[in-house]
Amino acid sequence: MLVVNQNEVAELLAMESCITVMESVLKDLSAGQAVQSLRQVLPLHQGNLIGLMPGFLKGEEVAGAKIISVFPSNHGSGLPSHQGLVTLFDSSTGVLKAVVDGQKITAIRTAAVSAVATRYLARKDAEVLAILGTGEQAKSHLEAMLLVRSIREVIVWSRTLAKAKDFQAEMSRKYGVDIIVAESVQEAVRPADIICTVTASTEPVLKGEWLKSGVHINAVGACRPADRELDSETVRLAKLYVDRLESAHNESGDYLIPLKEGVITSGQIIGEMGELISGSIEGRTTADEITLFKGLGLAIEDLAAANFIYNEAIRLQKGIEIAF
Template sequence: MTDTLFLTSDDVSGLATPGEYVEAVREGYRQRGEGAPAEPRTTLVNDEPTGMLTGYSAVLPETGAMGGYMYTAGFGERDAWFVTPLFDAESGEPKALLDGASMNPFKTGAAGAVGVDALAREDATKLAIVGSGAQARGQLRATATVRDLDSVWVYSPTKENRESFAAEMNERLDASVAAVASSAAAVEDADVVVTATNASEPVFDGDLLDDGTHVTAMGQYHPEKRELDAETIARATYVPDLRDRVTQDAGSFLHALEEGVVSEDHVHAELGEVVAGKAPGRESDDEVTVFDSGGTGIETVAAAQLLYEKARSEDLGSTISLSPASEALTGE
């Protein structure tokens, strides 16, 4: 039997700062750039009741951890549950099992921030964010750790939601955060644009982007979801989290491909290759860049290991026992 740490969502909530998530996730992507294994998500869709079962995984050898996410969404309860198993990368033994819900916006936001840090101009101070939910909060809080933001404009379709978001983030951040009445108003003059939506159609016109703008899109992980239009993809130096995702579920890229404005060669590099110095990031101040963040096991394992270490140092969580196959596979 092996003792394994079990961490509830309450155990890990607030356990790490946005900056700590960003540093852990950046290191994870560096390892991916050096060749660490990671696979895109696999999603199984159920028709009745409507729902999906999704999983993805990664191995981070230098972090000493491997694992990933498995989660359900929809079905009879019309809700979602996130489970994160974490294993030792040397022994293969289970280290922890985490309720992954509360860390989700922070680890995803950290991936977005690593993309901003690798691809946005160093002097970027003006940010537009489209979306006002938990993921938008995670993206903004993480991005504020990698750029000195002066102004943030937020748009989402529901006026009350965007105004509530702006009021909350105005209190939390040093930047001035204001709600605006359209995505066009948000994107105009922005140095960085972050989309955090579940949109099936583009949320802004790519012609509105100033030269030199960086875009992080994190809500497009299905062939029929596309936050970005073909113009944005065509204009940009395009960097996905995983190259193998691009023709699988990167909806904005797939639509641009179908429209004939790009080819598969339009992929510049994976984010990990840029972070590891294997490929250049931004090469000019007037370059438009895109980080397509569909979600991977890289940020999941990096964040889970961070939380595991912090929980152990603070004596949080409970212990469950798991049996190795040598003991459990008895055939009796």
């Protein structure tokens, strides 16, 4: 069994490679070549939880699961909100091949999936990016968006102004891009061509009345039925795409709450990203359409990332081999 730690995951899973891997596995999922069970969630105290996410990649002959803790209460403590691991089994023999750090996989693959959605749904001339939130996902989403669109300006918002300024200083140095700190969400999103919501909020931070025509939104912060980052008007205005229909119908407050309110119908969801990639459903058809990708995070994304990391680790002789 190979053990791959967090530093090695960051070394072996480049964002550009991960975008390619995510595009492929999302297509496989919608085509039935990748299989997963709905995330099992064990609630803990103070809104924290443990999640179990099993899946099977038929073409790669690997199966496994991610076990992840989601602790929103860690924000401000210096500890990450998402911690865990991904197990990788040979599906033909049942042999445990690897255990891979799950925190860094989550950070990279979540942004990579948003990049896939942006590549297919955002306007080709999109150049102003708004990021709501300043945590690990904000950083990885900035990296990912820069790879799929020619971004000339980034606007960042945080509930804590000091965190937004720290993000501005660190990321502008790292990527050489112009970053502006906004004092309100409205100020951040008004000029935006692409919006990434990566907050820990359980109540809407983004309102539909603030959106300009033609914007594309990646909403990935909320992953429980009672939680949302978007108000109902935002969802009503948008062509909605999801990573997995089953997950959206069971886990996405951003979709379920406006559905319950009667603001939208089940027909609001155009389909899955895998269907869009394969060309079986349509994407953006006009420059003025508002498009929305709601990402919840999928087991097959973690497995595909872990399998890529495992193969790279074998090739480059990374990781620690442990008799098990």
